[in-house]
Amino acid sequence: MTAPVRAWGRVLERRKAAADTFWIEVDCPSIAEHARPGQFVMLGTGLSDVAAPFLPRPFSIGAREADGRLGFLVRVFGAGTRRLSAVAPGDDLLMLGPLGQPFSLPAERSIVCLAGGVGLAPFLFVGAEARSDGREVRIVYGERTGDRVFDPELIRRITGVEPDLRTEDGSLGRRGLVIDDLDLDDRPQLLACGPDPMLRACNDLALRHDLPLQVSVEEHMGCGVGTCQGCVVLSAEGEWIKSCTEGPVFDARELAWI
């Protein structure tokens, strides 16, 4: 893993991609250069922006372009994401990255990404990379309601993959959850990112079918680089381990599923 870089990135594009959800592209070649799918960036507005929420926030890298652009999926949950979602082209964001462990994609298996809500973000990058390597990759993407579904046309444009959409209210795509009615006959590598109950269900699914699963977890984060030890998750051995440096991607067997 290369050492993280601190850099200001210029916002190039901000487009609304669903209710309260934005796709933001930032020019940041020094971070883009080494970024790998599953890694994240701390995004903030810097110390002099006294009106903004204080801490930066971690975001999975959603896209990396050859020209040094990075793409991020930003959904408004609270004050921090509201501030970041309000940036305009020409604004600068303070960025720290790339951070954390990426997904590891075994060559011998196809890849099935199980994405819940903003958990879609890392799989945009995974999908694009896997496609460009000629890998078979599926993106199964669920939201509670259709209005929250990230623009499927944008998913296709970023990844080249036709997403398999699921909504709980059935208003878009298939009614149901990302774990419902999956064709796992080719014994794929499962990757999952989303809310905790969804990750637990994905872990159960992987155990039931004896399939390998990597999960990208989310926990409140302070520093992003392993010093504050704020972002811990419980390991299978019963120890608190840092999601920023030891994760955010873990083999599901490394974690305690309580």
Next chain:
Amino acid sequence: MDLSQRLLGATFQSPVLLASGTCGYGEEYASLIPLDEIGGLVTKAVSLEPRPGNPPHRVAETPGGMINAIGLQNVGLERFRSEKLPWLRENLRSASVLINVVGHSAEDYEAVVSGLDSDDGFLGYEINVSCPNVKDGTLFGTDEQALSALVNGLRALTERPLVVKLTPNVPDIGVYARICEEAGADGLSAINTFPGMLIDVEGRRPVIGNVSGGVSGPAILPMGVYLTWRAAAVVSIPVIGIGGIRSGSDALQYILAGASLVQVGTALFVDPSAPVQVQAGIAEYMERHDVARVADLVGALTIPGRD
């Protein structure tokens, strides 16, 4: 223009240090902060035995800062000596290192200091007294007798600089500052975090896994400046100012209030270049005000009508 400060038997090349708990053991920030260009760093707390730490959430945003309840998760004395101290020894040349020490009993603290004292690679100790004493559950830093006995005991064990990090959670910090000085402390750090709590109203539960935590960041700057001023006024040992510093001007408030050094902590999380920016801000101020040495600014506050 001279940013250096002579105190604690050493020369700090700048008055800006990194605060304990925010910079790990230095290595984590090595690619992001030019550690050898700042005054120094205070390590994450070291306890006698490894500590597992608290359940999540451990951190959360608060207005103008953050709350944390990490639970002093650390690798313990022996692994600190074998895994962390060598990196500091080998990689820091001109920055000074203070090792932050915690314990549940006076014996714990004494064992850590005794265990480290003959090692190379650090200047001295910062004693974290914002910890409950297993004997009666009160914090060392809020119990006059326990604090005095603790510092006295540690003083007998080491010739190295002994800095006590004061808790703000007392009615008069001056009383505790004097107790530390009389017991043989070489310096004081003012202040540790303020106790606080956040509630998730939708879930009707505490946000922080440990229920309460310590509040840091710009929100506590005025309290830190005040308590630094109070402490510095009643002791003749140097005071290190801590709390919400993110700019040269913030640091200068502490210095004018009487701090000989400052520590930058939570601001690192917003921008790892914060300590360098703080240092540059102090230098810019000195140039603008034609101040030759940082020492000339320490305690240089004037109070109209009183001076």
